[in-house]
Amino acid sequence: MIRAILCPLLCLASVASATSILSAQQGASQGILQGTLQGTVRAAPTDVPLPYAVITIPALSIERFSGANGQFLIGNIAAGTHEVIVRRLGFVPERRTVTILPAQSTALDVRLAQVPVRLSQMTVRPAEPCRNPGIPDSARFPEVAQLVGLLRENADRYRLLVKQYPFTFVRTRALGVLRDQEFVIQEVESMQGTGVPQGDYQPGRVVKSERRPGGTDYSMSLPSLLDLADEAFAKNHCFRYAGASVHGDETWFRLDVRAADRLSSPDVHGAFYLDSATAQLRRMEVEMSRPDRLPRSLRSIRGVQVTTRFLEIAPGVSLVDNVCAVSWLKGSGRNLRHPIELQQIVRYAFSAPPPDIEAAGSRPAPPWNGVATLPRAELSCVAPDGL
Numbered sequence: 001m002i003r004a005i006l007c008p009l010l011c012l013a014s015v016a017s018a019t020s021i022l023s024a025q026q027g028a029s030q031g032i033l034q035g036t037l038q039g040t041v042r043a044a045p046t047d048v049p050l051p052y053a054v055i056t057i058p059a060l061s062i063e064r065f066s067g068a069n070g071q072f073l074i075g076n077i078a079a080g081t082h083e084v085i086v087r088r089l090g091f092v093p094e095r096r097t098v099t100i101l102p103a104q105s106t107a108l109d110v111r112l113a114q115v116p117v118r119l120s121q122m123t124v125r126p127a128e129p130c131r132n133p134g135i136p137d138s139a140r141f142p143e144v145a146q147l148v149g150l151l152r153e154n155a156d157r158y159r160l161l162v163k164q165y166p167f168t169f170v171r172t173r174a175l176g177v178l179r180d181q182e183f184v185i186q187e188v189e190s191m192q193g194t195g196v197p198q199g200d201y202q203p204g205r206v207v208k209s210e211r212r213p214g215g216t217d218y219s220m221s222l223p224s225l226l227d228l229a230d231e232a233f234a235k236n237h238c239f240r241y242a243g244a245s246v247h248g249d250e251t252w253f254r255l256d257v258r259a260a261d262r263l264s265s266p267d268v269h270g271a272f273y274l275d276s277a278t279a280q281l282r283r284m285e286v287e288m289s290r291p292d293r294l295p296r297s298l299r300s301i302r303g304v305q306v307t308t309r310f311l312e313i314a315p316g317v318s319l320v321d322n323v324c325a326v327s328w329l330k331g332s333g334r335n336l337r338h339p340i341e342l343q344q345i346v347r348y349a350f351s352a353p354p355p356d357i358e359a360a361g362s363r364p365a366p367p368w369n370g371v372a373t374l375p376r377a378e379l380s381c382v383a384p385d386g387l
Helices: 018-029 142-164 225-229 231-235
Strands: 003-005 034-044 054-057 062-065 071-078 080-087 094-100 105-107 110-113 167-179 182-193 207-212 215-221 237-247 250-259 268-275 281-288 301-314 317-329 338-350 360-362 373-375
Touching: 034 054, 034 094, 054 071, 054 142, 062 071, 062 142, 094 105, 094 110, 142 225, 142 237, 142 250, 142 268, 142 317, 225 231, 231 237, 250 281
Parallel strands: 003 215, 034 105, 034 110
Antiparallel strands: 034 071, 054 062, 054 080, 080 094, 167 182, 167 338, 182 373, 207 215, 237 250, 250 268, 268 281, 281 301, 301 317, 317 338, 338 360
């Protein structure tokens, strides 16, 4: 039986960013002249502070978040002239050149203009075969190209989060089967996680095999959020705007992603939902493409679907909240059993939290322990009528 590997979505961060600290200490001991950069990131033209903007000095491999009030302070910068890039999800990046003076603080105040994604000018196009994959031409499809850029920016912010701010987490996992109109829970366990997610997407190789004594195990290695910024992923998928929907007091743009037709083995299609006001990724849904090309021993599977939701712990800063995965089997009838896996984060703790963010947090434990079944309607990865 195939099982979705959900670790790329949930195994977040554990490696401390000690390298930059050590480098700064070595530089000071060797007499390298250093200074400080400080300032505030605000929105133009309102002057509202922008929390958790990303301040980057590419030549020095320095990246930092601004705080909740938009302010930032970066020390131990080598004296000299440097390019600084300031980004914030949903805003146009700003590039500046600054001169850092020895033993002095240099001020840099930046105002970012909001990305003008205009729903009225976006056309919902029908789904088509993916014969020409890649990021849409910004001249022909500017709004779709913008949405793709915002999706990739979500991935890049996530990369900075897991790189700079290590944390551990506890998740609850439930395994079971979908039987008619209910999810029958067979196993529940609590799992602790650490580690840095590695983007390992390979076109057409999401289903992987591992030989063991007595047979072969198969798994579906899902592209993680980090893989969305990978050039290999972009070059092997087509993108289209699929409309907007209202969720509470938010409007979400839907960006559909389809695997290239040239991929003759299973890959993934997807749907990604971005908040129209903040450009924050709220939900992603992926499904396996080309199930007809699965290994012979897995031909009983007609599809795999996985839904991921995100928990925003601060404006523009999110963690994976919960995951729902289902393997749909061929056949029909009330006795058919479709394997399902649910995951829910219940606690997380930063060893060094981002600016102005609590070091630890918790979520209500899911009602899985001691519960034999859940209604089908409570499963986010299961449509009312199946795949």
